[in-house]
Amino acid sequence: MSESFVVGIGGAAGQGVATPGDIFAKIFSRRGLHLNAYNAYQSIIRGGHTFLTIRTGPQKISNTGDHLDLLIPLNQDTMDRHLRLLTAGGACLYNADLIQPGTPAEGVQLCPMPVSKMADITRNKVGQNTLAIGAAVNMMGIGFSVLEGVLAEQFRKKDKAVIDENIHLARTGYEYASKNFQALAWPLPMTDARYAVLSGNIAMAMGGAAAGVKFYSAYPMSPATGVLHWMASHARQAEIMVRQVEDEIGVVTMAIGAAHAGVRAMCATSGGGFALMSEGMGLSAQAEIPIVVIDCQRAGPSTGVPTKTEQGDLWQMLGAGFGDYPKVIAAPLDIADCFKLIPEMFNLTDRFQCPGIVLCDLLLSEGRLSVDPKELDFNPVIDRGEMITSNGTGDHEPYKRYKITESGVSPRAIPGLPGYTHVVSSDEHDEDGVLISDEYTNAGKRRAMMEKRMRKMDGIAASVPPPKLHGPADADVTLIGWGSTHGVIHEACELLREAGISANHLAIRWLVPLHGDAILDLLRGARHTIIVENNFSGQFARYLRSETSFVPDGNIRKYDGEPFAPHHIVEAVKEQLAGKTKLSVPAHEIMV
Amino acid sequence: MATETVVAPKAITMADYKGRVDPDWCPGCGDFGVLAAVQKALVELQIPKHEVATISGIGCSSNFPGFIETYGMHTLHGRSLPVATGMKLANHAMTVLVTGGDGDGFGIGCNHFVHTIRRNVDLTYIVMDNQIYGLTTGQTSPTSRIGMKTKSMPYGNIETPLSPVALALAAGATFVARGFSGDQKHLTELIKLGIEHKGFSFIDVFSPCVTYNHDNTFQWFRPRVKKLEDNPEYDSTDWAMAMEKSVIWGEEIPIGKFFERTDLPTLHGAEPVLNSGPLVHQNNRIPAEIAQGFVQELM
Structure with missing residues (x-):
């Protein structure tokens, strides 16, 4: 698996978790690194607990992973909840005036910062955060000038005094770390690529x-x-x-x-x-x-x-x-x-x-997620379909808005055109738009209209590609997911392969229309099929069954509000292949 | 998209606005008078039918768009106003009329009524108010009077009816009028004023239901309705005076133009996105340098 580095920052809502997140995201993306970030938070404007995870690396990052390399707890609560996510080689940077460290895993470096001795932050309630950012950037092996530039940009709408103060605090943290803490084992690489970072x-x-x-x-x-x-x-x-x-x-x-x-x-x-x-x-x-x-x-x-x-x-x-x-x-x-x-x-x-x-x-x-700007194509194909936007010479057949056609599609005249006035309706209607529900009831017309509309589904199905199976065709296990689980299932497949279990992945993007026959063809030779989804009842599993009669060998479901981590899927696959269960519901280890 | 507008060379007549099918309202329904008044108003204003959209909700009176030759739209129960708002904002060159009943507008659609008013969307909203649900065969409506017996309140209505005129005034409507289907000439004038008003114009029309409302009939209204225009003291720019008149109900019921103000911008007039013309005629491609800027913000 490709290398990656994961930072976690947590605190109460209002403690300023977002700003360090933005700063790290900018630093990573400007080194030409990919990133994937997820903020776990509560429905509260001040207080509670919020935890931001940012994972970065030179290859595409499909999810936020299973562990942390650097933890910055802004309060005791975050230390208590998340310290256990740090693995050997990782570090925890914290304000030693306020926070008691827990017992970390072996090989984890505790980095206490005596904040009150380092700087006067009595008037800057997020001063400890800036000190920590400075220290973290030093430990990642990044030159201070990079951080200085990002800070100036982050606070560009503030007074110069605010910018200067933040740069000073960051430098203090940076220098403190260089004297007192060990650099992280994996200095962040650099590439020539540049990515846009955006939310869905x-x-x-x-x-x-x-x-x-x-x-x-x-x-x-x-x-x-x-x-x-x-x-x-x-x-x-x-x-x-x-x-x-x-x-x-x-x-x-x-x-x-x-x-x-x-x-x-x-x-x-x-x-x-x-x-x-x-x-x-x-x-x-x-x-x-x-x-x-x-x-x-x-x-x-x-x-x-x-x-x-x-x-x-x-x-x-x-x-x-x-x-x-x-x-x-x-x-x-x-x-x-x-x-x-x-x-x-x-x-x-x-x-x-x-x-x-x-x-x-x-x-x-x-x-x-970091996205190659080339993927953000502002010049995509625009196909507006059969529209009448000009009355041409003015001569045409009497216009029928709902004309019965083979495709089920009737050319759409845009209001404002002379010669095409018509009525569109929520009531059932005839080709002319005249209501057939209130005006008179006509079984033949109703049937024809229903069939006209539903014929469109054939055209849509022909326009939508069937899904593909990714990975070796003769895999030990086939994982089936839809939508947002794509990234985490992809990584789970890699981890399974490393563990000696070959896995492939069927990711469903088009749900309606569903290419049921094509899906059955793909799954026919599968050795062991498991549907992975973020809900209680297996909504996709039930849908797939209703459309194709297909029943998987097992299901992995999660409905605790948090997304899957790769190890949730890996461990569930192992227990299912061992015949221990057909339904795995991974427990989310960290309360957020 | 380019559209070629062909201006009809000959004068617009009632025949232009005649619908493809005849109304299927009960014989004697008040809505016939409202339909004729709308058609007359459009003819007198000489507006070509292809520049008019008629949008309704659901109910007897909401079948209106099917009985007049315009760009008609028969939407969902109570939802005519947001649909019409979307249509007007996407093509503000169109004259957009909204038609419906009291259940549609003041019952299920009341939320939209209040918000469309406060947005001052340039629509003309004509409510055929018969104080009853007709198409569902006679239940109490938000404007049914106390004591009125219906299938849903067989022992008589015990809920206070709302005053649509007072509600519209309270919500900040810039044009509020009330007409009577039994006085078509007066109603036609009100509709013309409403269409010409720049902003949201609301016209509540007494349009008696001859089948289910046996209390508030043509005969009941005729001696009671009194035109505000006949009162030389009445000032339709005075909001407080309009409010006072709006709640009068009994032996005398005022009709006419209650209130108009012309100093507030319409929603489409206040929106700079429409400076370059109706949305539907604008380019739908983002210029490359602007698109680049959008991506650059994320780098």
């Missing part, structure tokens, strides 16, 4: 901008709010209309109104907000007005655990709204994919005039 929420917002989204509406809801924040702060430059609406019913219906007028419209929410959007999904499908809705899953049901991750909304998405209607559902595999998926989804929803759901989760929405 920023990636999806930017992916929307790249896709030509002109209308974005939202109601604040964790963990989807980051999409709104990016959209709102970049709206004027990107020329996107961004609206905060009174509730998610208004959010989705406002997006539908804008989409009907002819622009690409998007909205994002979490499971609770999506519940309010369900009827809107039906309107989008029935009136044949394309929209894209992002669901950033958090632990449910009800208000649930607002700051914790889960893959528990799959069946809500599958069953959203009543009646049968065409729709597309896809789950991005990582943060780079959060960007890439949005234009792809819009091309499908525009071509097939139906709703599309991007099923993300808190792990990706709020996690951060």
Whole structure:
């Protein structure tokens, strides 16, 4: 496995965990290193416990890993909770005035800083953090000038005195470490690459901008709010209309109104907000007005655990709204994919005039990943489908908005054009848009309209690639996952191979339509199949069974709010291959 | 996207706005009068039908878009206003009318009603207020009077009805009027004023249900409605006076233009993103240098 280095910083909310995180992320990315970061936090603005993990290295980092190399506890609580994650060669940097060290594992260096003797920080409540950053950068073998530059940038909106004070504190910590602590065993390498560091929420917002989204509406809801924040702060430059609406019913219906007028419209929410959007999904499908809705899953049901991750909304998405209607559902595999998926989804929803759901989760929405800027393509293919945007010579057949066609797609005239006035409707209607539910009831027309709409699913299926199996075809074990578990399963496969168990990986991105036959073909020769997912009931396992009758040999599930770590999967696979169980529910060792 | 606009050479007439199907409302329904008044207002204002969107929720009166030849949209119960807001913001060159009933607008859709008002979206919202749920065959509505017997309150309504006019005024509406389906000429004038008003215009229309509301009938309203315009003392720029009149209900019920102010910007007028024209006609590609800036922020 490739080399990596993991830093953990923890404290109470409001103690300033985010800033050191940003500074380390900048230092790593400017050395040309990849990184993957995840912040475990609670639904509280001040107090509680928050723990940020940043893993870095020269190769792509698919998850935050199993252990820490450097721990910076900002309070006693963090020391007590996380010291055990440090492994040999690691170090713990802490304020010796406030924090009592625990007993670390063998080979772990305790680095107490006598903060009150090092500097006067009585008026700077995050002064200890800056001292620790300075010390950490020294131990990583990085020159001070790099940190100085990043600090100046981090505090660029503050007075010069604030910048100078922080640089002074950082230098004090840096020098103290050089005299008193051992450098870390693995000095951080450097490469010529440069990466953008972004969250999944920023990636999806930017992916929307790249896709030509002109209308974005939202109601604040964790963990989807980051999409709104990016959209709102970049709206004027990107020329996107961004609206905060009174509730998610208004959010989705406002997006539908804008989409009907002819622009690409998007909205994002979490499971609770999506519940309010369900009827809107039906309107989008029935009136044949394309929209894209992002669901950033958090632990449910009800208000649930607002700051914790889960893959528990799959069946809500599958069953959203009543009646049968065409729709597309896809789950991005990582943060780079959060960007890439949005234009792809819009091309499908525009071509097939139906709703599309991007099923993300808190792990990706709020996690951060280094991404090659080339992957953030602001010039993707934009296919708006069959749209009538000009009345040409003015001569045309009487326009039928819901004309019955072989593909099920009827060309969409954009309101405002002379000669194409029509009615779009949530009631069942005929080709002309005349209501057939209230006006008169006509079984033949109803059937024809239903079949017209549902024919679109054939076209969508033909436009979406079947999944692929990664790894050796004759592996001992096949791990099946969907969406955000891609990264951690990938690393688990590597660790299993190192342990002498060959493993391959089937990652599902397109959920609806699901290429059931292709999946069965791939799994037919598998020796031992295990479905890995972040929910209680095995929502994907149940879905796969309902679509294909496939039943895996075992399941690994986690529903404690935290994402999988690689060793959770590795240990579960070992116990299942040994025949000890068919359902593993790994325990999350650290309370966060 | 480029659109070629062909201006109709001949004058716009009632025939232009005639719907593809005839209304299926009960014979004698108040909504017929409202439909005719809307069509007349559009003809008198000479607005081409392709520049008009008519958006409704669900209910008897919400079938309105099917009975008038415009860009019609029949949405969800209570959701006409956010849909119409999205449509107006995406193409503010369109004249957007919103039609519906009292259950749709003040019951299930009341949240949107209040927020659309405070946003001053340039829509004309015409509520055919019959104080009853008709399409579900006669239940109490938010404007049903106390004591009114319906299938859902067979012993008489005990809940205080809301005053849509007072609610709109309290929420900060910039144009508030009330009309009567039985006085089409007056109603047509109100609708014209509403369409011409820059901002959210709300017109509550007494549109009696001849099947399920046996209390508030045409005959009941006719002697009671009194036009504010006939009162030389009335000043429709005076909000307090409008508020006072809005709650009068009994032997005399005021109709007419209660209130108008023209000093507040519309939502689309206040949004700099629309400076370069209707959203639907804007470029949907982010210019390369701006896109580069977005990525650079993350480096």
